[in-house]
Amino acid sequence: MKSFLRHLNKLRWLSLSIVFSMLIILPFIHLYQTYEAAHAYDLLTPTEKTISDTVEALTSPFVKDPDELSAVKGNTWSGTLFGLKLSDPLAVLGQIFASMSFYWAFIVTALIPVVITLLFGRVYCGWICPATFIYELNDNLAAWLRKAGLPVSRRKLDRRIKYIVLVVGLLLSVYFGAVMFGSVYPPAIIGREIYYAIALGGFGAGAVFFLLTLFFDLMVTRRGFCRYVCPGGALYSLLGRYRLFRIKRDVATCNDCAKCNVVCQFGLDPLQDDFGMECNNCSACIAVCPTDALSFTVSTHDVAFQGPGHLGHKYRKAHPDVNTSETSVQ
Amino acid sequence: MKRRSFMKTLTMGAGVLSFGLLPFFMGRILRPNVKAHAENRIPLPGALKNPEDFARACIGCGLCGEVCPVRSVQFYKNDGGFLADTPYIDPEQKSCILCGLCMEACPTNALTVTPVREIDMGTAQIDRAACYPWVDAGVCGACVSICPLGSSAIDFEFGNFYRPVVQDGCVGCGQCVEVCPEPSLPINIVSREHGKVAQHGIGVRKMERGQRGF
Missing domain, CATH: 3.30.70.20 (Alpha-Beta Plaits)
Structure with a gap:
């Protein structure tokens, strides 16, 4: 069990890579479908022929009819997965506020994501969001810059700002009569802009905004957009407040090394048992823990601070008579 | 000291907030005169009649464009104002073939499934x-x-x-x-x-x- 949990982070990267690469592959599949629908292979330009040949070579072993490739369409903002329509809860919330009406056929498409969020918390942010893929790579770049001696992304802001952004965005949606989150929400921006760039040509204003958020993360605060600004993160945090699956520190095997605090990109405090509603269950702290003190548990609340880890200096100074070799883990 | 730190927090919050709200206004600032091309941009089949209602209902997911077999669906980019990221058709470039796939794909009520002869574009x-x-x-x-x-x-x-x-x-x-x-x-x-x-x-x-x- 323990060894499996340590590999969850790799599984998460696999999931993120699959989602991100799908966002790039799907526009090409759409292009291929339009070429096939036109029945005019000879009239294509050399570039279009290359795209058509490549996609055909990649998909023909699995799918014979190009129309069947329509089973997976769209992006993480809203899409179709083998006939199942899924939408981001933020899209649904924004649409309810913008149109001031309930369109139930659309609202039920967010049902499965909401249930998953109620169970697992901000799991969308850590495991699916295509922006997280780029933000985490961007965070590695910031770590290199910090290693090189540049004092970048050290600032800490108030994490309640994102809830204000959520409320203000909803009010602006009502006022201006458009779903405003579509243009500030990085996963929506990325899905759309990749499609624009590949299938239609040219980026929109969202690409500029996304680059600005990357710069913000790199220079001002670590993962600042997700932690402090993202309205979707705010919604998922609220939904996942009483999530059932959460990470728990086993105080008997913790040695107070604080690697978990360093690796947590959301700036949470696993060492003090402080996960809170912002934890996205990314399991990076589980993967980095040298004594396997962190694991998943089923509970609606975090435990209160359990004191220093029993393998750490503080605890052993206070309890010199305890034989730590009994509690240590091989 | 307390007041100063409070002011600092307030300024920082205002800075982050205005940064988050930047794209709300970016579409406005970057918008050229939409009316110059208004004649060439027609709504999608089955779209809500009023463009304001359409902007309220559309979430900008781009599914209508991704299912269109002739790639006639274009999207307002930074020239659309609050219609940004919503779809339109430019019949001069590529017209609609009335296949109805976009109406079926649309998750919201922006496009409703309509029989071919009752479409009003x-x-x-x-x-x-x-x-x-x-x-x-x-x-x-x-x-x-x-x-x-x-x-x-x-x-x-x-x-x-x-x-x-x-x-x-x-x-x-x-x-x-x-x-x-x-x-x-x-x-x-x-x-x-x-x-x-x-x-x-x-x-x-x-x-x-x-x-x-x-």
């Missing part, structure tokens, strides 16, 4: 001073032969071969616009209240432009 409007057959400058009939809805949408004038007349059944798919060989585009898609025959005169044009903008 507008109506074709012919400028009789620029159309070859209408000025007796040749024979054509391209628009009539391409029309997917047949003689209920566009037909030749009675007794005059090759002079096209738009009928009541036109749904405004724009295939006639795409196929029209005349560079000045005597045929165009307009909303229904503008009529099937172009009215000439500077005053008329100006008035129409003013009405159509959103």
Whole structure:
């Protein structure tokens, strides 16, 4: 069990890579479908022929009819997965506020994501969001810059700002009569802009905004957009407040090394048992823990601070008579 | 000291907030004059009639574009204002083939599934001073032969071969616009209240432009 949990982070990267690469592959599949629908292979330009040949070579072993490739369409903002329509809860919330009406056929498409969020918390942010893929790579770049001696992304802001952004965005949606989150929400921006760039040509204003958020993360605060600004993160945090699956520190095997605090990109405090509603269950702290003190548990609340880890200096100074070799883990 | 740190927090919060709200206003700032192209941008089939209602219902997911087999669905980018990221069709570039896939794909009520002959994207409007057959400058009939809805949408004038007349059944798919060989585009898609025959005169044009903008 323990060894499996340590590999969850790799599984998460696999999931993120699959989602991100799908966002790039799907526009090409759409292009291929339009070429096939036109029945005019000879009239294509050399570039279009290359795209058509490549996609055909990649998909023909699995799918014979190009129309069947329509089973997976769209992006993480809203899409179709083998006939199942899924939408981001933020899209649904924004649409309810913008149109001031309930369109139930659309609202039920967010049902499965909401249930998953109620169970697992901000799991969308850590495991699916295509922006997280780029933000985490961007965070590695910031770590290199910090290693090189540049004092970048050290600032800490108030994490309640994102809830204000959520409320203000909803009010602006009502006022201006458009779903405003579509243009500030990085996963929506990325899905759309990749499609624009590949299938239609040219980026929109969202690409500029996304680059600005990357710069913000790199220079001002670590993962600042997700932690402090993202309205979707705010919604998922609220939904996942009483999530059932959460990470728990086993105080008997913790040695107070604080690697978990360093690796947590959301700036949470696993060492003090402080996960809170912002934890996205990314399991990076589980993967980095040298004594396997962190694991998943089923509970609606975090435990209160359990004191220093029993393998750490503080605890052993206070309890010199305890034989730590009994509690240590091989 | 406490007040100073409070002010610092407040300034920082205001900074982050304005940064988050940047794209709300970016579309406004980057927007050129939309009305210059308003005539070329028609709504999708089955779209809500009022463009303001459409902007309220559409979430900008781009599914309509991703399912379109002819790639006729374009999207307002930073020139759309609050219609940004919502779809339109430019019939001059690529017209709608009325396959109905976008209506089925749309997760919201922005596009509703509509039977082909009840779609209302507008109506074709012919400028009789620029159309070859209408000025007796040749024979054509391209628009009539391409029309997917047949003689209920566009037909030749009675007794005059090759002079096209738009009928009541036109749904405004724009295939006639795409196929029209005349560079000045005597045929165009307009909303229904503008009529099937172009009215000439500077005053008329100006008035129409003013009405159509959103």
